[in-house]
Every structure is written in C-alpha cells, then in structure tokens.
Amino acid sequence: MISIKSAVVNSWLLIGILTYCGWRLYEDFRVLRSQPARLQAIAAKDQDTVFQAEAGVDAWGHIVSPLPKDRATRTVVFMVHGATASDDLEFWNKVDEHLAISDRIRLVGYCDGDKCSNTVRLNNDAARYPIIAYGEISGAQALINADSAGRAVVRSDQYNNPKYVTWRDASATPAKIASELHQ
Amino acid sequence: MIARDIWLERISLLILGLVIVIDGILFIYVRYNLDSFAKDTSLLYRAGREGSPAQDPIGYTSTGAKIVPATKGGLAVRFASKDCQFSRADAANWNAISSEFHRRGYDVIIVVTKVEEQYPSDAPELKAAHQEAYVDMGWIERFRLTLTPTLLIFAPSKQLMWAHQGALRAEDVSSAERAMDAYK
Numbered sequence: 568m569i570s571i572k573s574a575v576v577n578s579w580l581l582i583g584i585l586t587y588c589g590w591r592l593y594e595d596f597r598v599l600r601s602q603p604a605r606l607q608a609i610a611a612k613d614q615d616t617v618f619q620a621e622a623g624v625d626a627w628g629h630i631v632s633p634l635p636k637d638r639a640t641r642t643v644v645f646m647v648h649g650a651t652a653s654d655d656l657e658f659w660n661k662v663d664e665h666l667a668i669s670d671r672i673r674l675v676g677y678c679d680g681d682k683c684s685n686t687v688r689l690n691n692d693a694a695r696y697p698i699i700a701y702g703e704i705s706g707a708q709a710l711i712n713a714d715s716a717g718r719a720v721v722r723s724d725q726y727n728n729p730k731y732v733t734w735r736d737a738s739a740t741p742a743k744i745a746s747e748l749h750q
Numbered sequence: 751m752i753a754r755d756i757w758l759e760r761i762s763l764l765i766l767g768l769v770i771v772i773d774g775i776l777f778i779y780v781r782y783n784l785d786s787f788a789k790d791t792s793l794l795y796r797a798g799r800e801g802s803p804a805q806d807p808i809g810y811t812s813t814g815a816k817i818v819p820a821t822k823g824g825l826a827v828r829f830a831s832k833d834c835q836f837s838r839a840d841a842a843n844w845n846a847i848s849s850e851f852h853r854r855g856y857d858v859i860i861v862v863t864k865v866e867e868q869y870p871s872d873a874p875e876l877k878a879a880h881q882e883a884y885v886d887m888g889w890i891e892r893f894r895l896t897l898t899p900t901l902l903i904f905a906p907s908k909q910l911m912w913a914h915q916g917a918l919r920a921e922d923v924s925s926a927e928r929a930m931d932a933y934k
Contacts, residue, residue, distance in 0.1 A: 571752075571755045571756065571758075571759050572755065574759055574762075575755070575758050575759050575762050578759070578762035578763060578765075578766045579762060581766055582762070582765055582766050582769055585766070585769045585770060585773050586769060588773055589769060589772055589773045589776060592773060592776035592777055592780055593776060595776075595780045595784075596776055596779055596780055599779070599780060599783040599784065599787055600783075602792070605787060605790065605793060606793065609793055609894070609896055612896055613894065613896075619864070620864075622864075622865060622884070623884045624810045624814065624884045628810070628814065628816065629814070630810075630814050677887055678887050678888075679887055679888065679891055680886075680887060680888025680891060681805075681886075681888055683887075684887075699887070700886070700887055701808075701809055701810050701884035701885055701886055701887065702884055702885065702887055702890060703863070703864045703865060703883065703884060704829065704861055704862070704863050704864070704885060704890060704895055705863040705864045705895075706864070707885075707887060707890045708890065708894070708895060711796070711890065711891055
C-alpha cells in the first residue's frame with residue numbers, strides 16, 4: 568500500500584520535472600520550427616544588446632575613446648547614413664549649437680560605411696564632433712539596432728541603462744532634441 | 751481503496767510515459783535543428799543584406815594599427831572574446847581549423863566584441879591570426895553577431911560560404927574543411 572503511494576508520488580514528481588523540461592524544449596521548438604520564427608527570435612535578441620561605451624577609430628585613423636568621467640556627464644551616440652550624410656551631420660551640428668557648454672553633453676557619430684566616411688574625410692569641417700568609422704562590435708551593434716528604430720543612444724555613467732532620443736522622425740528638430748537632452 | 755490506488759498508479763505511469771515520449775520527440779527535434787540553426791548563414795545577415803558579397807572587414811587593433819585582409823585567397827573571421835567560456839571551450843578545435851586556414855592560405859581575423867575582451871598578443875588563439883578591436887562600420891552593419899564564438903568563412907569571391915554560431919566541435923571542423931574543399 569505504501570509502495571503504491573510512494574510510486575504515485577514519485578511519478579508525479581517526475582512528471583513535474585519532465586513537464587518543465589518539455590516546456591523549455593517547446594520554447595526552443597517554437598524558435599527553431601521555421602525561418603521567420605528564427606529571424607524573429609534573433610531580432611528580439613538584437614534588442615537586448617546594450618550600448619556601453621563609444622570607442623573606435625575615426626575616418627582619419629585616429630582612436631576615439633570615451634571621455635573621462637569628469638569631462639562629460641552624458642554622451643549622445645547616433646548613426647550617420649551614407650545616403651543622407653550631409654543632412655545628418657548638419658542636424659547634429661545644429662543640436663550641438665543648441666547645447667549649452669555647461670550641459671557637458673558630448674556628441675559622437677558613427678558612420679554606417681564607406682560613403683559616409685568619404686563624406687567626412689572630404690570635408691574636414693563637416694562635423695563639430697568625432698565621427699567613428701571603425702567601431703567595437705558590441706557597441707556598434709547596439710547603435711545599429713537603435714538607429715533602425717530612428718533613435719540615438721544617450722549614455723551616462725549615472726544611468727544603469729542607456730536612454731534614447733528619437734531623431735529620425737519628421738517632427739524632430741535640432742532644437743527639440745537639444746531640449747530633450749537638457750532634461 | 752486498493753483498486754483506486756492501483757488505478758491512480760496506472761494513470762500516473764501512463765501520463766509519465768506520455769510526457770517522456772513528448773519530451774523525447776521535442777529533444778530529438780531541437781537537437782537536430784540546433785545544428786542547422788548554427789550553420790544557417792541567412793541568420794547572420796541583417797535585413798536587406800542577405801546573400802550580398804561582403805566587403806573586407808578592414809579594422810584596427812586597440813593601439814591603432816590598421817589591418818587590411820589580403821585581397822587574394824579566402825578569409826575566415828571569428829567573433830570571440832577572451833572571457834567567453836564558449837570561446838575558451840572550443841580553443842582546441844579553433845586551433846585545429848586555424849592551422850588548416852593557414853595551410854590553405856586563408857587570411858584569419860579574430861574580431862573581439864570589445865577592447866577589454868582582447869586576447870593577449872601571445873595567446874595561442876592568435877597564432878597565424880590578426881586581432882581586430884575596431885571594425886569597419888559598413889561590415890558590422892552587414893553581419894549580425896548574436897553569440898560568441900561565431901565563425902564565418904568567405905570564399906576568395908568574398909561570398910560567405912560557411913558559418914557556424916556557437917562553440918566549434920570536431921565535426922564542425924570537418925564540415926568547414928569539406929566546404930573549403932568543395933570550393934576548389
């Protein structure tokens with residue numbers, strides 16, 4: 568009698584453990600079962616990538632490093648597209664004009680490829696801020712993901728996670744972005 | 751009472767058996783498909799960049815030395831990092847395939863996820879390989895890094911011909927060799 572009861576209890580214990588394992592396997596199954604599901608899972612994982620620090624090499628081959636903590640309290644990192652490089656650079660030049668020096672906000676652009684790098688290289692005065700042409704994979708990927716949603720990354724050592732400003736939007740103006748950054 | 755307990759025991763065993771069968775089927779499915787997932791090159795391209803021939807992953811070391819891959823011959827790019835346990839776990843298989851790349855005249859580049867994750871210059875992983883800390887943004891925009899280690903092998907035509915996401919196993923080394931043989 569006792570052995571039947573213990574067998575039943577053990578069976579249900581095993582059922583519980585195996586159901587949990589089965590659920591985990593089912594989650595993997597849902598990701599693996601089709602190409603769209605795989606791409607969706609990878610895209611979701613992309614969004615988990617967090618921008619940590621701006622670092623890289625500019626179009627002239629000079630290393631761009633994160634500023635020391637005492638020099639800038641926030642860094643705004645954005646992507647410059649080759650196709651719209653002049654407009655993108657001008658937009659952020661105007662944002663820079665609107666920012667007060669006391670805000671200690673640093674702007675850093677990232678080129679999205681050769682076309683942008685060439686634009687920057689051909690015009691020394693194109694940008695009032697550093698433009699990275701060669702980046703660290705982890706940071707660059709996080710920025711690419713943010714940019715695909717029209718956003719720039721606002722990083723600070725005071726934030727646990729980066730913040731974002733949407734600038735690739737018809738309603739976004741340099742003054743509006745600067746005002747958002749002041750907050 | 752006894753009859754009820756026996757009935758309960760049988761039902762429990764039946765459910766247990768059913769759960770074991772379902773888990774088994776799911777396990778086999780996932781195990782089989784994980785391999786195809788790891789080698790699915792289409793997952794490595796960002797949207798709109800699928801199948802396009804790659805430009806060279808020109809880059810820089812953390813000290814600012816430029817690295818330009820050789821224009822002739824094939825190219826292997828490994829995303830890895832010093833502190834990644836999976837990158838450490840497949841070191842033996844990586845060293846084996848790295849020697850094979852060297853023998854075949856392939857240029858080999860290790861791209862680290864960030865500067866702090868660089869290998870020391872005397873690390874065995876860097877034998878016959880360049881290490882890039884900063885990579886051309888156009889190249890990064892084309893290829894997505896989801897996990898380390900990931901290995902991409904490009905044919906001399908710059909077309910991605912073989913890829914593997916995750917730690918390399920001995921059978922992956924053989925599979926990569928077959929892909930390179932097939933290209934000859």
